[in-house]
Amino acid sequence: MLFHVEMVVKLPSDMPAEQVADIKAKEKAYSQELQRQGKWRHLWRIAGSYANVSIFDVSDNAELHDLISGLPLFPYMDIHVKPLCRHPSSVHQGDA
Ligand SMILES: O=C(O)C[C@H]1C=CC(=O)O1
Numbered sequence: 001m002l003f004h005v006e007m008v009v010k011l012p013s014d015m016p017a018e019q020v021a022d023i024k025a026k027e028k029a030y031s032q033e034l035q036r037q038g039k040w041r042h043l044w045r046i047a048g049s050y051a052n053v054s055i056f057d058v059s060d061n062a063e064l065h066d067l068i069s070g071l072p073l074f075p076y077m078d079i080h081v082k083p084l085c086r087h088p089s090s091v092h093q094g095d096a
Pocket residue numbers: 007009027028029031043050051052073
């Protein structure tokens with residue numbers, strides 16, 4: 001199942017720089033592992049914002065929830081999920 005996920009990062013302005021660097025490094029490693037596994041198919045920065053648009057490919061809602069709630073930045077993000085299904089006019093086979 002494919003999901004469109006938008007994440008807006010809102011780190012507290014008083015979070016110490018060392019803690020910010022640490023949490024960002026952990027987030028990067030976590031997201032890159034999921035990308036290598038093919039579960040996090042796309043990761044795009046939204047130009048001009050500390051936010052991303054992502055496409056996840058997971059087996060069900062529960063797996064998506066587990067992966068997203070395991071993000072090191074999870075407590076500091078607003079996350080919006082939209083389930084996707086195949087568009088009848090799409091020329092791409094097997095994408096959904
Ligand atoms: O920077 C972000 O958009 C937040 C998050 C998503 C992947 C990652 O490495 O950081």
